[in-house]
Amino acid sequence: MKDELIEKRIEVLEKTLSYKKDPNILLELALLYDSLQRFVDAHKKFEELAKNVRFLKGYFFYIIFLAKWGRKDSFFDMVEKYFYTKFFEEIPPHFLPNNEDIRKHTHIFRDVLDSVEQSLKFNQNSLIDFIIKAFVLYCLNNREYEELFDYLFENFKGNFKVQFLYSLINIDSQDYPKAIMQLKKIVEDNPMFDDAYLLLGYVYLRQNLFSQALSFLKKAAELDTKRATASLLLSKYLIMLEKYDDAIEIIHNKARMIEPNNPLVYYYLALAYKGKNEYEKALKLYENLKYYNYVTPQIKKEMADIYIYLGEYNNALKILNELKEETILFDEEIYEKLILINERLGNLDTALLLVREALTFRESLNFYQIGAKIAFKNGDFEIAYKWFKKVLEYNPRDFEALYSLGIIELSKMRFGVSEKYLEDAVSINPTKNEAKYFLALNYAFQDKMDKAIDILTKVRENLKDNLKAKIISFNIASAYSMLGDVEKTEKFLYDSIEDFTKHLKNISEQDILFFSTLLFQTRVVLEASKSIKELEESQARTIQAMIDAIQAKDNYTKDHTQRVTILSVEIAKSMQLEPEIIDVLLVGTLVHDIGKIGIPDSVLNKPGRLTDEEFEIMKQHTIIGYEIVKKMKFPKLKEIKSTERFKNIGTVADCVRYHHEKWDGTGYPDRLKGEQIPLLARIIAVADVFDALMSERQYKKGIPAFKSIEIIEQSKGTHFDPLVVDHFLKIVDEMVIILYAGGKGTREYFDRSVEELLKMSKEDILRDIGRL
Secondary structure (H helix, E strand, O other): OOHHHHHHHHHHHHHHHOOOOOHHHHHHHHHHHHHOOOHHHHHHHHHHHHOOOOOHHHHHHHHHHHHHOOOOOOHHHHHHHHHHHHHHOOOOHHHOOOHHHHHHOHHHHHHHHHHHHHHHHHOOOOHHHHHHHHHHHHHOOOOHHHHHHHHHHHHOOOOHHHHHHHHHHHHHOOOHHHHHHHHHHHHHHOOOOHHHHHHHHHHHHHOOOHHHHHHHHHHHHHHOOOOOHHHHHHHHHHHHOOOHHHHHHHHHHHHHHHOOOOHHHHHHHHHHHHHOOOHHHHHHHHHHHHHHOOOOHHHHHHHHHHHHHHOOHHHHHHHHHHHHHHOOOOOHHHHHHHHHHHHHOOOHHHHHHHHHHHHHHOOOHHHHHHHHHHHHHHOOHHHHHHHHHHHHHHOOOOHHHHHHHHHHHHHOOOHHHHHHHHHHHHHHOOOOHHHHHHHHHHHHHOOOHHHHHHHHHHHHHHOOOHHHHHHHHHHHHHHHHHOOOHHHHHHHHHHHOOOOHHHHHHOOHHHHHOOOHHHHHHHHHHHHOOOHHHHHHHHHHHHHHHHHHHHHHOHHHOOHHHHHHHHHHHHHHHOOOOHHHHHHHHHHHHOOOHHHHHOOHHHHOOOOOOOHHHHHHHHHHHHHHHHHHOOOOOOOOOOOOOOOOOOOOOOHHHHHHHOOOOOOOOOOOOOOOHHHOOHHHHHHHHHHHHHHHHOOEOOEOOOOHHHHHHHHHHOEOOOEOHHHHHHHHHHHHHHHHHHHOOOOOHHHHHOOOHHHHHHOOHHHHHHHHOOO
16 A cells, blocks of 8 residues: 555545544554554554553554564563463454454564564574564464474473463363463472463363363462452353352352453452342442453343343343444344344334344354244234245255244145145154144145144144143044044034133133134034034034134234124114025124134234235135135024015125125225125124224223214225114114113123023113113
8 A cells, every 4th residue: 555545545545534433443543654664643542542451452462563663571471461462351353353354464474573583683593572472473373383392391491481382272272281381380490480380270260171271270269369369260150160159169268369451350349240140240340340440341241131030121232222222243143132122012113124134244054943933923924934045055854944834824824835835844843733733734724634633633643732632632533524424523623612612711812723624513513413402502612602702812802803893783674584594694794804813913902003015915814714604504594685675685605705805896816896796794793893993902992882883884885885884873873871881780691602692682681781
């Protein structure tokens, strides 16, 4: 680089340094000044660097700089300090000099060698010049340094500095046998030299030879009454061995007495108390280190760990955000912890932002795995899908990725692709029942009942949980019913149905999602029952199980199904529909949201408005529900296609598929218009929207009755069938009092079972509430 360019670079760096105190900038400036032979300016920068001994890279180049300019008096002591700091301090790797740093600035090392050669021409016995030369050759990875030490051992026999420097270099290069041999020679010559014992202890510890290490460290601690280094090193490795009380005793009785102002004393004490799970004491000690101006990134991370363990996430977040801003280089551990905390605090968008940021610095399997799981949890299925696919590029046998991709594909009704992912997931982890459940659900959707039965039967055999075994029996009964095997249907049905519903609230959301019985259970009960009385009771219990299952999965559906059912039936009665049609409407309303079973919880229970992508997933519940219900048979129901007044009545399955269609053709899933929409679905649409308006959700308050009624009336002819709205307006005032006023008896009404509900008329309900 020409001098003019160097000057321009210096100008830029000086300006940057005025607002950004980065030791790397300071080091570059010092070396640039040196390259221009501006000793005074370079020396000032190096002296400033030397104040921060932990930035060992700067101190290392300071040693070389002084040697180049002939400042040799303190060279040996500075090299010793350099190695001791490297060995015994907690120095971040990016604060240490590396081969790339040395290669980049080879010229300064060459300058030192030239200076030393010139000096040796005048004084061939200059030991300090030989020592400098040996150290520089070692730094340059030039094996000639070993030949030079052989020469020094021969010509400066018994010289302590030669022996000691060679020991330090061998330790640094991890040539431990040579280091041990040299240090033991030093101990033979000088049995009271405590540093030799200290270094021997350090070398043995590096090789995990603890018994030898501890004996040498104890000896070093006995001999050294002025420094706590040996005691602290001994304590450090006692902590590693989880001998926390022994470590605390040595620090208190030895190290603290020798060096009461050494911050490492309190750091290792904090580590010991942290190891003992005495977190309050550890935190106080960490906080005290601020008074010694000794708060390293590692210490901050350890403090954050404690706060995370204590559940004080905001304190941990504050520390880690500070660290993130202070850290010059990308630190994977900081990002990982920040992501973890934000996820636990429910800040999923922030967590995903951090994952994306981390991936810009370094693409890694770890961040793709973490990010994909959070995206899945947050309902960002496009991102989750993309990142889980990336995970498979790193590891094609990653169970979590295969399992999650299988669920995503299943939610999109892409059964073939979902099947492959889930089959691979099960082959990798055959003990994971959740994956088997989803695979069975997939097979059931594809009418592969034999495969579904095979999986579920094997799962049931290995289950110790009685309740879960009953659930699996319910699944198996459902599948056999679709195969027309009444005998086996009855066998598994009666094994499970007796006390199923009363346990439903204790079942996890994963288990509820696996009920393939919800695809077929009405048909199971109806085809397996042998008498009309038994048929009616079983049908009621089955529908109740459906409603309870949906409620357990989706908080919002609690009471919603009953209210929509009552509203729909009352509208139908006002329209003077035939009793047989009202029976179909009643069952269709009870199961109109059954498809929510197939919607991920992260979308179904999201505490806020859905994104466009999430809304598309939510829309699938009409299709999923339709696929479920169209396979059911309702022998007692007489489904009427049309009457003189109405040409398109609709079936139970039609109620499920079309209750979100709109009169003007803008609804979903099929954008039907006007009387193309089955009548029963048009009725449910009004009741469903009215209850949604009145109900409180996680992201909105309920709208007052007068306003909700006004909205329905204003939507007449656009969203809703005008005739249905007219009849809704006739019954709504009375229904608001019954269903939403919360008066005496309202709660008792909602606590009734479906079996009782099916038998009750409006007059019965009013009488129960005390209004007649």
